Amino acid sequence: MIVKYGGNAMKSLELRRAVASEIAAVRRELPVVVVHGGGPVIERELSARQIPSEFRGGLRVTSPEAMDVVEMALCQLNKQLSQDVGQAVGLMGRDCELLRAEVLDPALGRVGRVTAVNADLLRTLLGAGLTPVVGCIAVGLDGEALNINADTAAGAVAGALNEGIIFLTDVDGVYRSFPDPESRALVLRRAEVEAGISEGWIAGGMIPKVRAALDALERGAPFATIASGMHSGVLAAAVRGEAGTRILP
Ligand SMILES: Nc1ncnc2c1ncn2[C@@H]1O[C@H](COP(=O)(O)OP(=O)(O)O)[C@@H](O)[C@H]1O
Numbered sequence: 001m002i003v004k005y006g007g008n009a010m011k012s013l014e015l016r017r018a019v020a021s022e023i024a025a026v027r028r029e030l031p032v033v034v035v036h037g038g039g040p041v042i043e044r045e046l047s048a049r050q051i052p053s054e055f056r057g058g059l060r061v062t063s064p065e066a067m068d069v070v071e072m073a074l075c076q077l078n079k080q081l082s083q084d085v086g087q088a089v090g091l092m093g094r095d096c097e098l099l100r101a102e103v104l105d106p107a108l109g110r111v112g113r114v115t116a117v118n119a120d121l122l123r124t125l126l127g128a129g130l131t132p133v134v135g136c137i138a139v140g141l142d143g144e145a146l147n148i149n150a151d152t153a154a155g156a157v158a159g160a161l162n163e164g165i166i167f168l169t170d171v172d173g174v175y176r177s178f179p180d181p182e183s184r185a186l187v188l189r190r191a192e193v194e195a196g197i198s199e200g201w202i203a204g205g206m207i208p209k210v211r212a213a214l215d216a217l218e219r220g221a222p223f224a225t226i227a228s229g230m231h232s233g234v235l236a237a238a239v240r241g242e243a244g245t246r247i248l249p
């Protein structure tokens with residue numbers, strides 16, 4: 001299965017290591033591909049260099065100058081995560097054209113839309129007993145880097161491998177009345193997701209997650225769940241269908 005691990009659930013070294021050991025435990029039962037983001041790390045590196053960055057529709061407008069910093073920050077995080085997970089190979093989407101993309105909208109700068117995933121490379125690594133840890137940078141038609149939202153990248157990988165996906169984030173799932181965790185939906189169908197977005201109770205960073213979940217399901221992924229990476233045991237429980245919000249087609 002695919003585990004998407006986002007920046008908001010990796011804010012401390014302890015948290016990152018705890019999630020890594022959960023991933024290491026789960027993969028004894030089920031081979032895992034990790035796809036990661038790193039929004040807060042990117043944010044820190046951009047502001048240290050006084051490079052402005054703004055979000056439009058949940059996507060970071062990425063100038064060529066910002067792209068260099070995004071790539072540098074995610075590459076470093078990729079090595080840290082691979083080391084934490086162990087028996088892992090850290091890759092960016094540019095390696096072996098693992099993720100190919102085209103410019104999504106010139107107004108967003110170097111932001112990409114994934115057009116192809118090198119699933120054979122992932123299967124080769126999994127076949128050798130290794131865990132691929134993938135950073136969300138793709139190679140564009142011009143051979144240069146494109147910035148991909150990590151949820152979108154993970155959904156594309158799940159769709160290409162036809163495997164289930166769990167998005168680990170900083171909330172227990174999708175709440176019908178954010179931020180009340182008691183209002184967590186156990187399951188959400190496409191129509192409810194679309195209603196949630198238009199009514200505004202699914203917002204911000206949750207939008208690319210539910211959209212990526214639906215995209216993965218549409219391409220043949222058997223399940224897609226959004227769950228918390230903040231508490232121990234949640235990943236294994238989510239695999240059993242006992243935690244988080246399961247998105248259904
Ligand atoms: N209905 C909702 N239920 C839960 N979280 C929501 C909802 N709508 C918006 N959110 C926001 O989505 C955030 C998770 O997305 P994001 O910050 O992008 O996480 P990550 O870094 O893990 O990708 C939550 O922290 C919350 O602020």
Ligand SMILES: CC(=O)N[C@@H](CCC(=O)OP(=O)(O)O)C(=O)O
Pocket residue numbers: 005006007008036037038039040042058059060070111112136147148149150151205
């Ligand atoms: C295009 C775009 O918005 N890319 C994201 C990539 C990182 C990401 O998605 O990280 P999280 O999973 O932590 O949110 C960005 O630059 O922040």
